[in-house]
Amino acid sequence: MVKGYSFSSLTALSRRRFLQSAAGAGALAVGSAAGLLPSLAETATPKKGGHFKIGVGSGSASDSLNPATYTDSFMMIFGHALHGYLVEMDRDGNLVGELAESWESSKDAKTWTFKLREGVEFHNGKKLDADDVVASLNHHRGEQSGSGAKDIVKGIEEIHADGPRTVVLSLKGANADFPYLMEHYQLPIMPAKDGKADISGVGCGGYVLDKIDFGVKATAKRFANYWKPNAAWFDSFEVLAIHDVGARTNALTTGQIQAMDRCDLKTINLLKRNKSLEITSISGTQQYVMPMRCDVSPFDNVDVRLAVKYALNRKQLLDTLLNGYGQLGNDHPIASTNRFFAKGLPQREQDLDKARFHLKKAGVTNLKVQLSASDAAFTGAVDAAALYQQDAAKVGINVDIVREPADGYWDSVWLKKPWYTSFTGGRPTADWMFSVFYAADASWNEGHWKNPRFNELLIAARGELDDSKRLEMYTEMQSLCREDSGSVIPVFANYVNALSTNVGHNKIGSNWDLDSFRCAERWWLTNV
């Protein structure tokens, strides 16, 4: 009890300090939330037991247990409770082994060998071996695969087991970041059954599937034979799909759940007054984007793109849309938490004179453009467009806001309209992020941007194993994005969650929301 007491007083203290800094510094405070918590990590002693209920703002009746179909955080969190992955991103953002004990690559970064951990057991009693890993990855590969992870595993030429504990993967092209891909939420390791992955929800994670009602709730019980020490503290774990943020907040304040994701940022200052709650704000990789298509007029002119970028008041967007819970974007997609983040690039500020200058250089005095916006892209996208419209008018850019229906937005607007609002949760590595959204041949090249130098660097950096050389290359690429690409990236949004003070945790991982989707494994209850 003494330990529990000291823990909660620490939480209270850190929350207070966090509040002060948040009030004082707005955007800058965000990083410090994560920075404050390590002090806590040393003293917090996790406790076993209890039933943990979390409410998340996603989940659909059309979800399924097949990891290839995980598309919302409901299934991603639950998937991480049921399953183990080859590798894991630890709370400081380092890639560490989970089911893989170690891995190494050939000199050309084209062949990767993963050594598996011994003594890992699936919920059905089967022992983990190399065939399970092969079957699990093959589940997403091949012509027939309709997996969401198809694009991620398409670089794999061949997979084979080399003995029971070794998996060898040969790639079509060099990829120094390949192990990071194995952390992807759609790639858990499932037991093999007749050479095929068993997708019934049997995994080797800390919790065993109990009941699941898709789009409503899912429960799991602690796995007695879980291999990982000091993890999976709850006796049982429950995820509830609560789409309405008001309902989530009410459920948390009335104690029906112990944690919620995606707090309502408009009213977060009021929620903070509740002494029995802790607000966690983690800066991650999710970013709001307004891509201009570089292959259509007038955005085919780089000066028009720069004028649009300079006219934007990022600070205002951050304060209004996110209530300060985010970080300013610098028109490139690499988050400040990334190891290859270009620290030296100056932050782009609103500069109406420069905007006018570039507009003049482009030879237009009165620019009329349409911005297709919908809150399907991100909460407040239409508001963001309205805010931008006011600033742009000052430099002679007349923005006509086209409000697109949310339903079908990703199909009929995204990638198709000349200028639109978009969102990405980000990717853990720079190469991944660039390859998916900025490479000339990427299917989701949001700005239809084709910069030869950028694409050359992308290939070179992917095969380079020397980190300092890679940093150099990625820095240049970020600068190219900032100056030339069609993507306006005004802000990075934080993961803002609210937890009952009874929920214990260490420093929260920033790879994905809710402790990199691993809250079931990493968090505990202090009042059991």
Added chain:
Amino acid sequence: MTIVHGPRMLKSGASKLASAPLSAKFGISIIIIYMLAALLAPHLAPYGEAEIVAKPFEPWSAQFWLGTDSLGRDMFTRLVFGARNTLGIALMTTTLAFSIGASAGLAAATFGGWTDQILSRLIDVLMSIPQLIFALLLLSIFGTSIPTLIIVIAVLNSTPVFRLTRAVAIDAAVSDYVEAARLRGEGPIWIMTREILPNITATLVAEFGLRFCFVFLLISGLSFLGLGIQPPTADWGSMVRDSATLITYGDITPLLPAGAIALLSVAINLVVDWFLHWASGLKED
């Protein structure tokens, strides 16, 4: 069809106004104030409809009478413009719904037989598809522009009007006076407008007042699902939606637009009541 009779009723109603009870006078004055606010919105409002004038959630002050909303727009301005958009849209939608629903219902009741069958089955089909799903489908296909919204909601709301009209009109259609008119050799249009309509007007007017409220509700329900009137257009339904979570913290801001809707509904229905009383009173005397 009630619309056809509107002006005449208003004229004879005006003379009755002086003797109207206090509640009706109150209702009428509220409606007039709302209409004035709607018409004069750009002159009354201190700021532009979507203009960002201050920080989000400013408290009430001399500069911002009712504070500012989540984006820093003046709340009073939004309310006044909301009157214009909400009243206009709801009134147009309800009127359209009644024109469609009541004429079809009357026709079905008067002609009976195949006309009734075809119309009733058509309405059955329309009604048996749940409103929200129907709206979801139509608005996703045709987009959420205001004209589409008005037409879609009007069509959805015309179906219950049809049902009600038909039910009461059939009751009236088998009554002796209609029988007498038929025997006199009156045409169906005459029977509809002169014999049946006056006898069902009371029910229809009562329904009109309520339907008007339902239109608000459907619009705000749609905005809850992201399909209603789109920002930055100010309408009360979406304004309630936008600030609804504030009520959890005891902030009364969301009560303002909700209160505005409620007050209007009460006012309209007070007038409707007075009209009903007057209509039935004529019969009673």
Added chain:
Amino acid sequence: MTPISKIISQRVALGALTLWIVSLIVFAGVQFLPGDVATELLGQSATPEAVAALRKSMGLDIPLYLRYFDWLGSILRGNFGTALANGRDIAELIKPRLFNTLFLAVSAAVISVPLALLGGIVAALYRNTFIDRAINVVTLASISVPEFFVAYILILVLAVHAGILPSLSDVDSETSVLGRLTAIALPSLTLAVVVLAHMMRMTRTSIINLLGNQYIETARLKGLPEWRVLVRHALPNALAPIATVIVLNLAYLITGVVVVEVVFVYPGLGQLIVDSVQKRDVPVVQACSLIFAATYVLLNLTADILSIIANPRLMHPK
């Protein structure tokens, strides 16, 4: 009773026709939406190859009309088929949710219908007095507020402040009846508030509307007390419009409560159909729409029969 049985058989046949047309409209409607189940399921990870493979695995490469007839064939054999998105049996998927929806609708109706009739009669009895106006204003104010707002206020008062009812309607197949009743107390109250005013006002209006008739006058002259005049003489004659309104509201309670389901996280059919429309899961949308349509057709038939029973002139047409 012959006309009634004739009407019933006619209506059942027409109901089947209605259902068929509904299935056609819904099927076509979903096709008109941008995207299909493959693109919606993959969302932002929809690469052309993955979409093509997924389409093929779900049989979406088969022509539209063939898919419709396929579906129609299996539905006629009483088989709802399986959901495209996760291959689950649709009948299994729908059963618990349909039960939840009906349970909520019935509890809301149990609260609201008697209250509405009583309130309507009282308002008619004391028409144009303070009681009438008070009932009127309160009910009107309550329905002119969006239902999610009513829900928020009820939650604030009864769940957050008083702490006597849960704000989430967390039910599953193992919840006891008592647990269920507690869980749905707030949503059924919300719904009752939403539908109450409409029914109450219609009751009042329909009754008052009849007061000018001669038989009411006669009843009064007999010296009957006013409440007896209303209940015994006016009410039966006002039943037709009242029944219509009640039935419309019952249909609403079953088919139109998506928003309340969302606010209270109640696993009913409304949430399922919205999810399925968004994911373009046609067989699920079709199955839900048919259930809703059938509910409506049945309730509608009930209203018509009630109207006929209530009006002898309709029962024995000349």
